[in-house]
Amino acid sequence: MADKGYLPKEKIKEFVEALGKDAAVYAPSLEGDTIIFRQYSPDKEIALDRPANTPPKGAIYPQSETLFSFEFKKDQATPQKMDVELKADLDFPKAVVFGGRPCDARGFTVIDRVFINPEASDPYYERRRENTTIITKCCNGPYAGCFCVGVGGGPASREGSDVVMTEVDGGYYMEAVTDKGKAAMSLPMVQDGASYEAKAKEANDRATAAVRNPFAQSAEKVNAELFDSADFWDKVIAKCVSCGACTFLCPTCYCFNITDEQGIMTGERVRSWDSCMFQHFTLETSGHNPRPIKNKRFRNRVGHKFYYYPEKYEGAIACTGCGRCIRYCPVSVDISEIVGYLRDPKADPAQWAAEKKDAKN
Amino acid sequence: MSEVAAKELRIVGFLCNWCSYGGADTAGVGRFKQPTDLRIIRVPCSGRVDPMFVVRALITGADGVLVSGCHPRDCHYTDGNFYARRRLEMLKRLLPFLGIDDRRFHYTWVSASEGARWQQVVTDFTTRLHTLGPLHKK
């Protein structure tokens, strides 16, 4: 099996349909002006010319999924007794995520560290992840707000992907990263691609050079004192409207909520994405809320991605720089700007406090 | 709960405690024959009926929704039904815009003494819904 291939553009649909023979293929579909990862069907139009509005995260980690269903059953002999019957279905079909970007694919590696580990693996995520082949399209250049090179990625990064494809000469040069990827490339539409390799490398280098790195001048570590300064967060986050667009569009956010959606005698335990930007995220049963205001909530989002997660996972950053949270933020909050302040070697919490206007006479 | 018969539709009725619920009771006591598709939810006043009750019912499986309160000027709480009238009229005009036939939603006024009128309302509304058929295709 060759691990270098070439797929002409006109064969994309055919290729995806062939992949779909024994797997559910999630591909970026154009709906109006929006590109959404949907399970492919012939009526869908695959759009590869720009990154999708949403990352393909949901293909492996659905926005809401039933963990199990339950049914209460009355015991006829002893009416006081109620039995509960549980049903869980972990038999997930094979899947392919086609046409995500390198930042999207890297997003899965961030979630992997949390959901697939020897201490406590999440069977739902783990099985879907095992069953899924990720075929990624490298970026031709940057898009509004994105900064993958600043967080260890790049427009041709292979991390998390099984196959990477680069746009060259009216088609895509494909390279297998894993055996799963090789298997996908063994389909007959994939032609020999060795001759395109140099061109693809050139295109990828060009794209990499064009992406901004907001952290080029900054220290690796977050300034803990500034991070704990309420004045700092007051300043940078006053404009945030506390919606969940940034977290729901993020390829790495994995926090969830579990709810029982119950009828009278039957119901389901549902796991759904949650957003740390919502007030309810940390609301406790007692009524106490450790993060009652948006400053604290936003601090958590930045801290999780650039501070706590790297501390726990050997410096890995829980952000792939896809830029969606910046691009689609209602008020253009720029996380890279905020992290830039936090990593500034000359960062001075006192200065942020001082900038606050004193009480007027 | 017994199985809903195949031919029967699901109609939800929100009835105010003071007039329409009494009207329905009067119809029952008078043994007026009525179709059995309607399931009644008693509310203190038609002013208690949030338009979202209607929407939620339609989204989650009702084929039609009926709201009934005291006649205008007769509200037990003086002006509850005046507010209801504005809200329900707004909803009545919004539903078809969304693509839901507004004939599936009806609001009216029936007093506690109008058993015969109640019978008429239920019969006519149920007949109308049977001509429209079920909203949710199973």
Add this chain to the structure above:
Amino acid sequence: MSTQKLKEIITKVLPDVETVICWQEGFDKLNVTPIFITSPEQVEKVVWNAACAQNLASYLPSQKKKVAVVVKGCDSRTVIQYMQEGLIDKDNVVVIGMPCKGIISKKKVQKAINNEPVEEVTYTDDSIKVKTPSGEKTIAIKDVWPSKCATCQYPTPIIADHLAADAIQSDKPADSVYADIAELEAKTLEERWAYFSSQFDKCIRCYACRNACPMCVCQDSCIAETRDPHWITQRMNFDEKLMFHMIHSLHLAGRCVECGECERVCPMEIPVAKLKKKINKEMKELFDYTPGVNPEDKPPMFVFNVDEAKIKEHKL
């Protein structure tokens, strides 16, 4: 130039208020972002151009002290609606009005430049010049403005303590405001259902539309997130998405000031405002009420008439 005038006004107003809410340059030249000015040095950062789309009046109800806010004509309706509903104390708000000839929709501009990264943008009165890696392109603002600008009736703020430029009269016919709604009304029930289902199916329930909405004042107490009452489940299906949008629309009945923030911020480009506009159209017809134009008005769902002139009893 009006930016200069704006800066002068802000400098003049600043000593009397805690904060002046205005716009500054965002992460690229196509984006602005709100700035909360508390010291005179920050005034230099102020920008005014066609990218200033955000409705800054939305921040008013959450402000605890006296503030000044810069508003466009459309945004000024928010201030008035807040006054109608008693959500702000006008004595604690200084309104700086910015007459506006139209803003750009970032999404439309990005489409016009094939989603290329923006290197430089030059704003003039009625056009923008966008520089991208593949070259420069001049785009007329009216080709990329949001639909609200195409039918704008209030280019000059209706309420303002200071005006940063000369007042402008609207040159758009008043009956054009609901033309898009009338167009949908002309379709069949099935067509409209197909349209709205495909649109709302894109929703990811991020609640950006809700949180950016100036009239969604419940915010953290929104029933879309409470478990008690359990109006809506956490399941990610069409019914729940539709339910959320109905919650949003019905709670805005007769209150929506048509600032278009919900549509502007939607990352999935759902025409979220359509349902609200439809309700507004009906409010106009039933009660001759337009939200956010007269501080003395009362929102139609807050009041009633014993005899409603236009509400007829429905026959079965």
